[in-house]
Amino acid sequence: xxxxxxxxxYYPTKSFVHNMDPRAKLLFVIAYIVAIFIANNFFGLILVTxxxxxxxLLARVPFGxxxxxxxxxLFLIVFTAILNLLFYAGGENDxxxxxxxxxxxxxxxxxxxxxxxxxxxxxxxxxxxxxLTTTPVALTDGIESLLKPLKxxxxxxxxxxxxxxIALRFIPSLMEETNRIISAQKARGANFEKGGxxxxxxxxxxxxxxxxxxxxxxxxxxxxAMDARCYSGAKGRTxxxxxxxTWRDLLGLLFFAALITGIVLLNTYLLGRFDIIWxxxxxxxx
Amino acid sequence: xxxxxxxxxxxxxxxxxxxxxxxxxxxxxxxxxTYDDDEEGTVFAVNxxxxxxRAGEFVAVLGRNGSGKSTLAKLINALLRPTEGxxxxxxLDTADAKKAFEIRKSAGMVFQNPDNQTVASxxxxxxxxxxxxxxxxxxxxxxxITAALEAVGMTEFRHATPSRLSGGQKQRIAIxxxxxxxxxxxxxxxxxxxxxxxxxxxxxxxxxxxxxxxxMTVILITHFMEEALEAERAVxxxxxxxxxxxxxxxxxxRADELxxxxxxxxxxxxxxxxxxxxxxxxxxxxxxxxxxEAICASLQKG
Numbered sequence: 001x002x003x004x005x006x007x008x009x010y011y012p013t014k015s016f017v018h019n020m021d022p023r024a025k026l027l028f029v030i031a032y033i034v035a036i037f038i039a040n041n042f043f044g045l046i047l048v049t050x051x052x053x054x055x056x057l058l059a060r061v062p063f064g065x066x067x068x069x070x071x072x073x074l075f076l077i078v079f080t081a082i083l084n085l086l087f088y089a090g091g092e093n094d095x096x097x098x099x100x101x102x103x104x105x106x107x108x109x110x111x112x113x114x115x116x117x118x119x120x121x122x123x124x125x126x127x128x129x130x131x132l133t134t135t136p137v138a139l140t141d142g143i144e145s146l147l148k149p150l151k152x153x154x155x156x157x158x159x160x161x162x163x164x165x166i167a168l169r170f171i172p173s174l175m176e177e178t179n180r181i182i183s184a185q186k187a188r189g190a191n192f193e194k195g196g197x198x199x200x201x202x203x204x205x206x207x208x209x210x211x212x213x214x215x216x217x218x219x220x221x222x223x224x225a226m227d228a229r230c231y232s233g234a235k236g237r238t239x240x241x242x243x244x245x246t247w248r249d250l251l252g253l254l255f256f257a258a259l260i261t262g263i264v265l266l267n268t269y270l271l272g273r274f275d276i277i278w279x280x281x282x283x284x285x286x
Numbered sequence: 287x288x289x290x291x292x293x294x295x296x297x298x299x300x301x302x303x304x305x306x307x308x309x310x311x312x313x314x315x316x317x318x319x320t321y322d323d324d325e326e327g328t329v330f331a332v333n334x335x336x337x338x339x340r341a342g343e344f345v346a347v348l349g350r351n352g353s354g355k356s357t358l359a360k361l362i363n364a365l366l367r368p369t370e371g372x373x374x375x376x377x378l379d380t381a382d383a384k385k386a387f388e389i390r391k392s393a394g395m396v397f398q399n400p401d402n403q404t405v406a407s408x409x410x411x412x413x414x415x416x417x418x419x420x421x422x423x424x425x426x427x428x429x430x431i432t433a434a435l436e437a438v439g440m441t442e443f444r445h446a447t448p449s450r451l452s453g454g455q456k457q458r459i460a461i462x463x464x465x466x467x468x469x470x471x472x473x474x475x476x477x478x479x480x481x482x483x484x485x486x487x488x489x490x491x492x493x494x495x496x497x498x499x500x501x502m503t504v505i506l507i508t509h510f511m512e513e514a515l516e517a518e519r520a521v522x523x524x525x526x527x528x529x530x531x532x533x534x535x536x537x538x539x540r541a542d543e544l545x546x547x548x549x550x551x552x553x554x555x556x557x558x559x560x561x562x563x564x565x566x567x568x569x570x571x572x573x574x575x576x577x578x579e580a581i582c583a584s585l586q587k588g
Binding site: 165172218222229231237239240 | 407410421428447463
């Protein structure tokens, strides 16, 4: 039941993107998100889309695999799109297409809806590509390394990273344990499938309590094991894995600098002259 | 500064060590360990143990649940500190909190549940954890991982995920994690208890090899009598006390005494004993081969 939930969605293959430094990838994703949000016209978003397609090809991850990540937030996208479509209060030059009670559908609202949906889709697909091409362990290492400057304000960077990586490591163990407890409770006559939401939620209590107890026992064991292996905090500790920036990351940096520059240029020089409403009006002869 | 500490430490240790050189790997001097239990009040988990384990020895510690054998193990690497008495590891007193780090460097410990002692999601990262903690330079950590994984026969799993491995393999990874710290003593606290027979065999083979080839002092806490046969020396614990101490053969020859401590004989020895009781003149045997030979010999005579 729970075993097919693989944590993370890493797609193991060898590619340019897989080999990039996780720190660089994290920074690039931030740059990518910034690019999505500073783009204020469709040409900007199309540019971002092209960049995304380019990176997906470069990562050698099948498009289907990347698109699958939309499933989880499809509802959110549709929901916000519908709200936007129906309740957007148009501006002065707007052309109203249909109106009923407080609901107004106008050109501007249709365009806004498409624009918003596109932004959300690009956002999800881009971050999905990060998790598809980077293992959770590498991501944790990357985050630890990026947060390192915070050490100077006494922020426990190493501890936080260790907590994250231990949490990641225990997910399969706890899942296994959950399955075992569910089986044990089923063997004692528990029923997890029948009844309404509340009844089913209640049925989970006899699973959660033993799980919690065992998690504490595991934590204690792990603490002993870490002590026995000489763990004494970040002080005097060395690190086996070292992250290194390579030519790949330099190319990535140049690419994203170009992307953002491109979008800024599109924003300044195209807006107004190629206003999308004006375009549509031209096409439809309204 | 560093040299100075080492010299002064050596001087401190030198005094008792001169009397009976060489320094024993582990030494218990009338050690007691108590804890407070809600129902039973003060419980003596370890009650007056005096025990010396020489460097390079392979000792099995036997006992029923609650006999204090696991507490004994934790007292060695300073996870627990004695309530009374003194535990020393290569002359270092475990009661001294400042020495805990040094002690744990020389006395590594493998625990019972293989799932609860892995810290990382990749084998090599997990093995690296110990050396990272003691501040080994990065290049050397790589070498240590290679050597440790080779010693436990897990080289090909270097980049694997521990959660996908079998119990025996996980325990071998845990042993590798300890080996990478390069300890002189390896304590196995019921490390085979949760494994299937195949996994137990894997772990025992690795441990025996470490003892034979690298001269590692091995302290094997177990309730499997068969495993004790592979040790040079067996110590029986009962209610926090050491009640028997000798070679496994000596211990298992005293079957009646063992029974009073709720311990059974290894299967072959048990069959052998029943045969003797039934009137068949077989000699003592402790494993299947010896038993087969003993039976053959007695049949030929008869």
